[in-house]
Amino acid sequence: MNEFYPEIEPYNHFLLSVDQQHEIYVEECGNPNGQAILFIHGGPGGGCSTNDRRFFDPEKYRIVLFDQRGCGRSLPHGCLENNETKLLVEDIEKIRTKLNIDTWHVFGGSWGSTLSLVYAQTHPSRVEGLILRGIFLGRPEDTNWAFSGGGATRIFPDFWQEYLNELPEGTGQANVKAAYDIMTGDDKALALKVAKAWSIWEIRCCTLIPNQDFVDAATGDEAAWTLARHEAHFMINDCFLSDNQILANCDKIKDIPTTIVHGRYDIVCPFDNAFLLHKALPNSKLIVSEASGHASIEPNTKHHLIAATKAAIK
Missing domain, CATH: 3.40.50.1820 (Alpha/Beta hydrolase fold, catalytic domain)
Incomplete structure (x- = not known):
């Protein structure tokens, strides 16, 4: 190997x-x-x-x-x-x-x-x-799969629910545009909270076997801030x-x-x-x-x- x-x-x-x-x-x-x-x-x-x-x-x-x-x-x-x-x-x-x-x-x-x-x-x-x-x-179907209630959320419904729990309106904001609006809004504390939740949701889904060290290394405040906001920015624009x-x-x-x-x-x-x-x-x-x-x-x-x-x- x-x-x-x-x-x-x-x-x-x-x-x-x-x-x-x-x-x-x-x-x-x-x-x-x-x-x-x-x-x-x-x-x-x-x-x-x-x-x-x-x-x-x-x-x-x-x-x-x-x-x-x-x-x-x-x-x-x-x-x-x-x-x-x-x-x-x-x-x-x-x-x-x-x-x-x-x-x-x-x-x-x-x-x-x-x-x-x-x-x-x-x-x-x-x-x-x-x-x-x-x-x-x-x-668009690739974006929706993981971030707008698509197939990934059916495979990891527990992880997805933890993400939804961090959104002010929960399931009502279970789409990329809603998360993007929060993460680029005036409430910086809420923006960071949602950015971290977004990043944790994604990184937890990345490995076949759960790997908390891998999640922790990729979801600190600075890393989460750019990962989540950049991803949402590109996704709402169909990746340009x-x-x-x-x-x-x-x-x-x-x-x-x-x-x-x-x-x-x-x-x-x-x-x-x-x-x-x-x-x-x-x-x-x-x-x-x-x-x-x-x-x-x-x-x-x-x-x-x-x-x-x-x-x-x-």
């Missing part, structure tokens, strides 16, 4: 100004002369962790990680203005140009898979390969994507080597997301991570992702 590579520290990190408002945190790890690979985190609003560096052989890869607009170490923290998918894609290109990278591999999970796919479809000549995990296609945009544009990336790893029992992003993507990319490799949910740290999923990064080394 593949395990994480040893912990490493960045050899370079900086804030990159991408417009008059936003600065995004960028770091490089591993071998400066290695094969370039970009890690795209989930959420939206999740930010990168130290373990995210560890999917890649540091002797072989030049590992680039960044925190998307308004989250993690990017500034201003929590900012939702000028924060949409097209601009995030532009940010990725600005990072590539800044680092003088011609082409690179792209590795993304959950929302990171969404952004990876949109980036690749926008700039296919810059992407040597895709390694994707926990596919989220960004369609056109109708079925990703599947409709797969012809643009049909020749890019693509590995898809998806947990069989993923409750946050159901397996049919990955299955549909694989059908739209018949040359892709679909790996079903058995006995796994959504999280990248689950043993089988971690194993398959590290195997994919090993296989991509030239």
